[in-house]
Amino acid sequence: xxxxxxxxxxxxxxxxxxxxxxxxxxxxxxxxxxxxxxxxxxxxxxxxxxxxxxxxxxxxxxxxxxxxxxxxxxxxxxxxxxxxx
Numbered sequence: 001x002x003x004x005x006x007x008x009x010x011x012x013x014x015x016x017x018x019x020x021x022x023x024x025x026x027x028x029x030x031x032x033x034x035x036x037x038x039x040x041x042x043x044x045x046x047x048x049x050x051x052x053x054x055x056x057x058x059x060x061x062x063x064x065x066x067x068x069x070x071x072x073x074x075x076x077x078x079x080x081x082x083x084x085x
Contacts, residue, residue: 026077035070050064051081053081057076
C-alpha cells in the first residue's frame with residue numbers, strides 16, 4: 001500500500017534539478033549543466049564547429065535552437081555540414 005508520505009518522498013526525489021549530465025559527442029564525454037540543452041550548446045560544449053550538423057543516437061538531426069532533454073550517457077554525432085563531394 002502506498003501512502004501520501006511515500007508519494008511525497010518519491011516526488012521529491014524526482015523533482016530535484018539535475019546539476020549536470022554527461023553525454024557523448026563523437027564518442028567523447030561532454031558534461032553539461034542541468035539536463036536540457038540546445039543543439040548549439042551541445043556542440044559548443046563538445047568543441048564542435050558551429051557549422052557541423054548534430055544528430056541523436058537514432059540519426060535524428062538536432063537543430064541549433066532545438067532543446068533536448070539529456071539522458072546520462074546519451075550519444076550524439078556531429079558531422080561536418082560542408083558538402084565534400
